[in-house]
Amino acid sequence: MSRSTDRQTDPVxxxxxxxxxxxxxxxxxxxxxxxxxxxxxxxxxVSETLRRLHRSAAGPTDSAAPAGRESGIGLDHSTKGRD
Incomplete structure (x- = not known):
């Protein structure tokens, strides 16, 4: 028996x-x-907790940068490329 007939399979x-x-x-x-x-x-x-801790450690006088952007580091929450 040839190899091709051994490997025949049912399409269903x-x-x-x-x-x-x-x-x-x-x-x-x-x-x-x-x-x-x-x-x-x-x-x-965790990011929100860290922002709150950073704001509380910096004190009330450090309001030059918007909340969450103090160090210029932000998280990319986009779903692009996940599919």
């Missing part, structure tokens, strides 16, 4: 298998997106 079985794999990957993608949202929320909370 292949399609079913690929559809199942696609569904599994979509589920994993959904879980990863949820995890990213959770991490983003945590980053926001």
């Amino acid at each position: 079985a292949v399609t079913t298998s690929l559809a199942a794999e696609a569904a599994l990957l979509e589920g994993r993608l959904s879980l990863l997106r949820e995890a990213i949202e959770t991490v983003d929320a945590r980053i926001d909370a």
